[in-house]
Amino acid sequence: MENVEIGQVFREVADLLEIQEANPFRVRAYRNAIRTIEAHAVPMRKLVEQGADLTELPSIGKGMAENIEELVNTGGLAILEELAEEIPEGLIDLMKLPGLGPKKARKLWDQLGVESIEDLEEAAGEGRVAELSGFGKKTEERILQGIQNYRTNTARFRLGEVDELLPPLIEHMSAVPGVTRLEVAGSYRRRRETVGDIDLLVLADDAVAASEGLTGFSGVERVIGAGGTKTSVMLRSGLQVDLRVVPSESWGAALIYFTGSKEHNIKLRQRALDRHLRVSEYGVFEIPDESLGDALGERGVASEGELVAGETEEDVYDALDLPWFPPEMRTDRGEIAAADDDGLPRLIEETDLKGDVHMHTTWSDGRNTLEEMVEACQARGYEYMAITDHSKALAMVEGLDAEKLAKQWIEIDEVQARHPGIRILKGMEVDILKDGTLDLEDEMLEQLDVVIVSVHSFFGLPRVEQTDRVLKALAHPSAKIFGHPTGRIINRRGPIEIEIDEILGACAEHGVAVEVNSHPNRLDLRDTHLWRARELGVPVLVTTDAHRTDELDLAHYGVEQARRAWLEAEHVLNTRGVEAFLAALGQGRGPLGG
Template sequence: MGRRNDEVEALLQEYADLILLTGGDAYRARSYEKAARAVGGHPGDVAHLDVKGLQEIPGVGKSIAAKIAEYLATGHLPAVDQLREKVPAGVREIMAIPGVGPKKAAVLHRDLGISSVAELLDAARADRLSEVPGFGERSAENILHGIEVLGQSGGRVLLNTATELAEEIVAELSRVPGCERCAYAGSLRRMRETIGDIDVLAAAEDSAPLMEALTALPYAADVIGHGTTKTSIRTTKGMQVDLRVVPADAWGAAMVYFTGSKAHNIRLRTRAVKAGLKLSEYGLFEVESGRKVVSASEEEVYAALGLPWIPPTLREDRGEIDAALRGELPEVVTERDVRGDLHTHTDLTDGLAPLEEMLATAAERGYAYYAVTDHAPNLYMQRMTDEKMLAQRQQVRELDRRFKGMRVLHGTELNIDPDGGVDWPPEFLAGFDLCVASVHSHFRAGRDAQTRRLVRACENPYVHIIGHPTTRLLGRRPGLDVDLDEVFAACARTGTVLEINASPERLDLNDEQILAARRHGVRFAVDSDAHSPLHLANLRYGIGTAQRGWLTKDDVINTWTWTRLRRLLNSVPSDSG
């Protein structure tokens, strides 16, 4: 199903982890990690490449290319299978706990004989981790929290994974004869950050061909239920997909019914009851006569309930119905409103593609401006130097003249140090068009220290944007322990912009944090944080998150015209409003 890049990326990353777990060479492991990221970010489907073609992917050498080709041909990689046999499955599960990783998992197994998450939980509660070299005073606390974070994922998948699968299923079912309409609904349409299962809705007179088509998909591993109105499957990746088929004239009511959260739908049904109506997936009906009032479109259903159409991303019962009744529902930002991307990377640091390739893809997206923001020198593994950055700046200036119609900005992603300082002195920072500042280390400092750290970064006159403000990685790393209200107040005071990082692993800030920051009057940038041309398209997930935070295009600076954005970038933060 779809591109096999993600599958190969996961395999190579697992191989890298297994090398570390079994005491193998760290440099070799890093080679596989780099190759994994390169395959994941490659725009084409690796399944269509031979060994020679695979070697053209940056970071994929001859040996790794041969292994990928072997896996694609056979579905197995003996080198990985052999290492799996040496490591208990439970140890691999421990490795997935936020804050643990392969090296610590190996030490725990070697020194304490811990081979499962349950055993680790017992050891942490019994304070046995302090016996292990390299585990500090807060190790037990951090691991307990990591186990809790891992448990919260509960089999849910990232938004992009669910979206790609849903779009493929909708495309397949739309080709079935007799299918009049097909779309996904549920929490995926509301663009929740993680998805438990996928709801697909189709309209047809005869449901049988659609139900058969769903169960015949090559990645349908199990048929959970099969009926005339609903069929459910579990895919080979463990994801449940529910297909419901309704008559074409019930489409609007069904989309309303299967999109809104439970709480939102209760509010709608309560309004219907007060008006003597009943709302179901088949329409809005008069209770006494049973006459159908409306059902064909969502707009008709909402209008019959005295409401304007409410965007799917707002249907969470967080005040959207009351706002609609007052005529105060926001016109939420859309991807069409975006004029540029202000946080991206190239292969000068940890990106996968050269600058010109990133710019060409951005130009194809119709951007009016685009910022390259490679990492600064305090992120030592990226080996940035003043000379490299100045050479890139010269290249950017030359390309800015070549890419007519798209301004090319030279920026950087600075590292916010534990005390809130950043890379480079003021005179060097003054040469950048744009500075994003992000936390990349010292995640476990106390709440007061983290808060002071971020506030000081906001107060730096050369910092325009705070990147991925909480640093969370969904299902892998919790956000910083920080007083966000104090940070939001500092941003409002200094005019510093907060990022909504569109990487599906981050979506940072999240929707609730955006709502809180918005109340302080903060402005936002929705950025892809792209490390390859393919990642530029992730902006859609950041926009969905921005919508869930009730943002309009005026709230998001990279929807502004270049003239307006330039005034913000050139102003002293405290004067930028």
């Protein structure tokens, strides 16, 4: 049981308790525990195994520690089962829709007898939801839209969750006798922000042993199908894993076949046919002229024609007169034409980053002190960093007002003196207030090296109002970076409604950079918007928004996201040295510069 799964169970308990109108403190105890568990770098199961005292963790009391132990030891939780008996299971799904919390779910259940998404869809379709007090016509429309989005997205896991769920499986499968090679393909390898299921390819002497290895994994809930070279299982977490045993002469072809999007693979098949070749998961084969018609149809089988390539990805692509494509590019967005024309972009890499300029400290809602963050950035080899705590509008995290910010500058100067090896920039993540003004006085803003402007409130404003609000903030002469521009939390909260093209146009005009927030729950901007940003010449930043030292390690997610939008190092400002970075931000002379 991984931390992400424990979080899932606790979240369900908290939601059910809230529907049940239980004591709010009890609910909060679960929610706080989730934050601790999901953010903890060491798996709870390891801590339980070692007999560690879980109550030493923040927000984990005695009862919560017992819950964790129960989950780790038994895979289940008695309280959840009790709650599930009292409350229809479908109500949990309801709360995954935007704008529907436990209170509204409860009301829908009490007053309309809604017990599932299907019930809700019916009630909303008949206009009965709009009639409930506190709902209204707009909410009803949002609900119907939300149901549609839910159906297209929910089967998918966030990339970060999968990265947590996979290592025990990989470790287990690598130890299966006869397995000599193992690779996860699919959208996971393309580093898509969400992953539907796992395509696990193995090279193995014994396909049966490999299959039994998977079905014998402790995380398996049920076997969907096993036999031949393919085995499918459902993990307890809800993640489906499809194992394929691949012969070595087809390894590269299978890897390409199971990594590329459907459209990328179609393009490859067409290209192969143009060259009298046929490409499949088994390899590239020559087509004898007389059987060309067959190859176009469904009947093509691996035994036909001579194998031209298959063992490595490079061989397969080369047989089609193509270079090897980074997995992030294999989505048919013009990569094949680009390879034919002027060559592929040299995608940005994590090692290109020279600094991280969005992070929080204990001055606001970060867990580590300013100096600890500085040391962690230095340990990562960064040339510079920016401290960007919250502004005062975020009262619940004790954001900084001008007076506190000035005090922080004194500390930054002191820490800077102790750490001459890294340049510490003074910054702030300033709230965009409801009317589009910024949550800090101009004379303070002017003294900052790095000003990120972000939306943290009024997420539900209508499109025109929300767009105007952001446009006004971006036009402020001190605004330098637009933080997590759409505000979405993947699978939890939809994006704010803004005219993204207009926003990106304004960024280009004012020289405001857009952020790729690397947190795997955010990944904001998303790839298609970054693509547009690149087209419009909007500068981009890859930052972590770290609230703890270990979150600085999330930078690779932002880089992967940028790669999916074909961004090169030159498009990303924090690949530049500190002076060039500041100059590009339009701010060559900050308080520390000059």
